[in-house]
Amino acid sequence: MTVDKGKFITVEGGEGAGKSSNLAFIRDLLEQSGVEVVFTREPGGTALGEEIRDLLLGHKHTGMAKDTELMLMFAARAEHLARIILPALNAGKWVLCDRFTDASYAYQGGGRGIEMARIRALEEWVQQGLKPDLTLLLDLPIETGLDRAGQRSEPDRFEVEQHAFFERVRSAYLDIARRDSQRVRVIDAAVPLAQVQAQIRLLMDRFVQVQRHG
Numbered sequence: 001m002t003v004d005k006g007k008f009i010t011v012e013g014g015e016g017a018g019k020s021s022n023l024a025f026i027r028d029l030l031e032q033s034g035v036e037v038v039f040t041r042e043p044g045g046t047a048l049g050e051e052i053r054d055l056l057l058g059h060k061h062t063g064m065a066k067d068t069e070l071m072l073m074f075a076a077r078a079e080h081l082a083r084i085i086l087p088a089l090n091a092g093k094w095v096l097c098d099r100f101t102d103a104s105y106a107y108q109g110g111g112r113g114i115e116m117a118r119i120r121a122l123e124e125w126v127q128q129g130l131k132p133d134l135t136l137l138l139d140l141p142i143e144t145g146l147d148r149a150g151q152r153s154e155p156d157r158f159e160v161e162q163h164a165f166f167e168r169v170r171s172a173y174l175d176i177a178r179r180d181s182q183r184v185r186v187i188d189a190a191v192p193l194a195q196v197q198a199q200i201r202l203l204m205d206r207f208v209q210v211q212r213h214g
């Protein structure tokens, strides 16, 4: 018996874009349509990856070199692919991941200013051609996002960055969406949650239908 490969869906967005509640919403939608979903996140998703996440988000290594930061993201990703993502997809399960490589282009490329070609080299090495089948980019103006995020807990090593950093992150994400518009769908996340979810529902319903009926 051959099992169809599962689908790989990622969700991206800046600070305060409502990623967590919308991820839970997408997971519910998929489960209701009968899809078996593995829900995971980056950086993290494995025991080793979560330790790398602590190094990346914590304040112990505040002045970490940007190449170190980039390579730690990809080290966590290599582990995540080998242990969680690829086995799940090969078993026909769908993977829903909170951030993936687009975040490396946006944060380490756009935000920190690392050459995109270097990130591409790591992407090719670690992923060997694997890309998400669908990426939802929750987009909203920086001010709105920071206002929302500001109401939450202690800021991590990225959240303490300046406004200009987040502007570069946002424009790098939007650039990716323009260049890869088939895969990356932009969701207007500045509107009330119910309207964000209406956009997501429409997209997800269509995506699931295409996978089922071609």
Ligand code: TMP
Pocket: 042, 043, 073, 099, 100, 101, 102, 103, 104, 105, 107, 108, 158, 159
């Ligand atoms: P989050 O749980 O709020 O998404 O936190 C993860 C942080 O890590 C977020 O600030 C974005 C950042 N990040 C990168 O800088 N590069 C990456 O490749 C990934 C996956 C995340």
